[in-house]
Amino acid sequence: MAVLPSLNSIKVGLTILYNGEPYQVQTANFVRMQQRKPVMQTKMRHLKTGRVLEISFKPGDTVEEAELDKRKATYLYSDDTGVHFMDTESYDQISIPRDAMSGREGLLQEGMAVDIVLFHNAPLTVHLPPKIDLKVTSAPPPIKGDSASNVTKAVALETGLMLNVPLFIKEGDTIRINTDTLDYVERV
Secondary structure, eight states: OEEOSSGGGOOTTOEEEETTEEEEEEEEEEEOOTTSOOEEEEEEEETTTOOEEEEEEOTTOOOEEOOOEEEEEEEEEEETTEEEEEETTTOOEEEEOHHHHTTGGGGOOTTOEEEEEEETTEEEEEEOOSEEEEEEEEOOOOOTTOOSTTOEEEEEETTSOEEEEETTOOTTOEEEEETTTTEEEEEO
């Protein structure tokens, strides 16, 4: 485990150990107030449970970077027990609880190649590409007169995921989705 040299080393996307558990930093703001010591205010997501914590680190706090392993895998299927993958080297089946997926299991397509993130040889979550293209299978027509700015409608994608998109998206279109925020990016 590598101890970070300073609080300035805490960056967005970094995986650190907090109370012996792996957390991924989602936001990191260095705050310096008058008459007080500077702090690093962070928002971190627990990689096992998906729970988000807001923690302020002070000078003198030791922060360790978590050692994570990655394995190439192929998505098989999802059910009530979790999301199931096959390790592409050993052909072992790996299961990840739905909670750890943070709602991103709706982006997975059968046979899709992903990286499984492991902590102490236990699967934590899946590393997806930053953006994924999916086809719209069902889209209601826009309502006449609905032209105010930022008006969206819910559409169904080929994986079954429901997503809010702009009104001009229609059935059969392929759209690009941000895998971190689960937001519409553009029509492809």
